[in-house]
Amino acid sequence: MKDFTVEYFTMTEQDASEYAKAIKLFPEEAELTCKEIGDGNLNYVFKIEDVKNNQSIIIKQAGPVARISDEFKLSPDRNRIESEILGLQYKLAPGFVPKVYNYDPIMNCTVMDDLSDHEIMRTALLKHKKFPLFADHISTFLVNTLLLTSDVVVGHKEKKELVKQFINPELCEITEDLVYTEPFYDCPRNEIFEGSKEFVKENIWNDKKLVLESAKLKFEFLTNAQSLLHGDLHTGSIFIKEDSTKVIDPEFAFYGPAGYDIGNVIANLIFAYANGKFTIDDEEARDEYLNYLVTTIKDVVNLFTDKFNKAWDENATERVAGYDGFKEYYLDTILRDTAAVTGLELLRRIIGLAKVKDITSIEDTEARVLAETICITVGKTFILNRESIKTGADFISVLQSAELTSVKGV
Known part of the structure; x- marks a missing residue:
C-alpha cells in the first residue's frame, strides 16, 4: 500500500481504494470497488463502494492542472476551500449540500456523501x-x-x-x-x-x-x-x-x-x-x-x-x-x-x-x-x-x- 501521509500524488482507482482503507472509512471486512467518475473540467472524482455492506462514499481529488487544459495551473488548495465551504453551507442551508466526512491537505482530497441516488x-x-x-x-x-x-x-x-x-x-x-x-x-x-x-x-x-x-x-x-x-x-x-x-x-x-x-x-x-x-x-x-x-x-x-x-x-x-x-x-x-x-x-x-x-x-x-x-x-x-x-x-x-x-x- 502506498504512503498517503508524505506527499501529494494524483491517485488512480486502485490508490483511491487503498486510501479509503487507510483512513478507515469502511469496516475491516469491506469489499471495495472503485470507479473514477469525474466528467468535469478540473478534478478527479472516485466512487468507492463497499459491495458487501452496501455503503459508498465519494473521494474528490484536486490536481495541479485542469483536466480541460494544461494551460490552467491551479493550486490544489481549492480542495480545502471546497471542503470548508461545504461545511459552512451544510450549516447555513441544511439539506442542500452533501455532508463532508474528511479533508486531507496532503492528498488534496475531500471525502463526502455519495449522491448516486440523485x-x-x-x-x-x-x-x-x-x-x-x-x-x-x-x-x-x-x-x-x-x-x-x-x-x-x-x-x-x-x-x-x-x-x-x-x-x-x-x-x-x-x-x-x-x-x-x-x-x-x-x-x-x-x-x-x-x-x-x-x-x-x-x-x-x-x-x-x-x-x-x-x-x-x-x-x-x-x-x-x-x-x-x-x-x-x-x-x-x-x-x-x-x-x-x-x-x-x-x-x-x-x-x-x-x-x-x-x-x-x-x-x-x-x-x-x-x-x-x-x-x-x-x-x-x-x-x-x-x-x-x-x-x-x-x-x-x-x-x-x-x-x-x-x-x-x-x-x-x-x-x-x-x-x-x-x-x-x-x-x-x-x-x-x-x-x-x-x-x-x-x-x-x-x-x-x-x-x-x-x-x-x-x-x-x-x-x-x-x-x-x-x-x-x-x-x-x-x-x-x-x-x-x-x-x-x-x-x-x-x-x-x-x-x-x-x-x-x-
Missing part, C-alpha cells in the same frame, strides 16, 4: 425531466448562503476573516478570463461554432457599448466582496431528484457579488430551454416542457426576492440595514447583477472555451445556430438592460422577445 441536473434536463420543487429549493439555498454570509448579517471583522479564508486567486482568474474578458474580443482560446462566427463578430465584438459594459462588470466582480459565492453554480454543479436538490463543486467559492450565483442558475435554465425548443419534436411535449422552464425561471427570481426580504427582516444585524429604503436598494443591486451575470454566462458558453452540452448536443446545424443566436441576443440584452430587469416576468420577457426577433431574422 442525477446531475444538466443530464436530467437533457432528458427533459421536470423538477417542480427545484425553484423552491434553490431559492432557499441562495438566500441562506448569500445573505447570511454578507455584512448585513455577519459582524464586519468576522466577515473580513471569511474573505481571507476563502481567497481564491487561481480559480477567480479563470472566471475573470473566461467569463468577463475573452468572449468580448477575438481571443484565440475562444471556440465558436462556425455558423455563429459572423453573428458574434457583428453583435458582440463590434459593439463598443457592450464591450464597455463588460469592462464595468469585470471590475465590479473584482472588487465587490459582497457574499460568499459558490462561484460556479450551473446545472452541472447540482445533483437532483424529484424531492431533493444538492449543490456540489463549490471550489470556485470566494467573496463576490451575490448576483453571480443567481445569474448562473438562470442562464443554465435558459440553455435547457434552448435545448428543449430545438430537440423536442412533439409540439405538445415541447410546449409543456418549455412552459415548465418558464415557470421555473420566474419562480427562482420571485421566490428569491420574497425569501430574501423575509430573511433580511429576521436576520439583519447591521444598524444601517434598518434605514428606510436600504433593503430595497440592496436587493435591487443584486437583481441588477443577476441579470448581468445571466447575460455573461449565456455569452461565454456560446463564445468561449467551456461549452454546455445543452447547446452542443443540438445536432441540426441550422437549429444550433438559431439556438446560439437566441442565447447571444438574450445575453446581450441582459447586460445592456440590467438596471430594468427585476422580476421573473422581466427575465422571461427578454427571452421570448429574443425568440421572436431571431426567428424573424432567419
Whole structure:
C-alpha cells in the first residue's frame, strides 16, 4: 500500500481504494470497488463502494492542472476551500449540500456523501425531466448562503476573516478570463461554432457599448466582496431528484457579488430551454416542457426576492440595514447583477472555451445556430438592460422577445 501521509500524488482507482482503507472509512471486512467518475473540467472524482455492506462514499481529488487544459495551473488548495465551504453551507442551508466526512491537505482530497441516488441536473434536463420543487429549493439555498454570509448579517471583522479564508486567486482568474474578458474580443482560446462566427463578430465584438459594459462588470466582480459565492453554480454543479436538490463543486467559492450565483442558475435554465425548443419534436411535449422552464425561471427570481426580504427582516444585524429604503436598494443591486451575470454566462458558453452540452448536443446545424443566436441576443440584452430587469416576468420577457426577433431574422 502506498504512503498517503508524505506527499501529494494524483491517485488512480486502485490508490483511491487503498486510501479509503487507510483512513478507515469502511469496516475491516469491506469489499471495495472503485470507479473514477469525474466528467468535469478540473478534478478527479472516485466512487468507492463497499459491495458487501452496501455503503459508498465519494473521494474528490484536486490536481495541479485542469483536466480541460494544461494551460490552467491551479493550486490544489481549492480542495480545502471546497471542503470548508461545504461545511459552512451544510450549516447555513441544511439539506442542500452533501455532508463532508474528511479533508486531507496532503492528498488534496475531500471525502463526502455519495449522491448516486440523485442525477446531475444538466443530464436530467437533457432528458427533459421536470423538477417542480427545484425553484423552491434553490431559492432557499441562495438566500441562506448569500445573505447570511454578507455584512448585513455577519459582524464586519468576522466577515473580513471569511474573505481571507476563502481567497481564491487561481480559480477567480479563470472566471475573470473566461467569463468577463475573452468572449468580448477575438481571443484565440475562444471556440465558436462556425455558423455563429459572423453573428458574434457583428453583435458582440463590434459593439463598443457592450464591450464597455463588460469592462464595468469585470471590475465590479473584482472588487465587490459582497457574499460568499459558490462561484460556479450551473446545472452541472447540482445533483437532483424529484424531492431533493444538492449543490456540489463549490471550489470556485470566494467573496463576490451575490448576483453571480443567481445569474448562473438562470442562464443554465435558459440553455435547457434552448435545448428543449430545438430537440423536442412533439409540439405538445415541447410546449409543456418549455412552459415548465418558464415557470421555473420566474419562480427562482420571485421566490428569491420574497425569501430574501423575509430573511433580511429576521436576520439583519447591521444598524444601517434598518434605514428606510436600504433593503430595497440592496436587493435591487443584486437583481441588477443577476441579470448581468445571466447575460455573461449565456455569452461565454456560446463564445468561449467551456461549452454546455445543452447547446452542443443540438445536432441540426441550422437549429444550433438559431439556438446560439437566441442565447447571444438574450445575453446581450441582459447586460445592456440590467438596471430594468427585476422580476421573473422581466427575465422571461427578454427571452421570448429574443425568440421572436431571431426567428424573424432567419
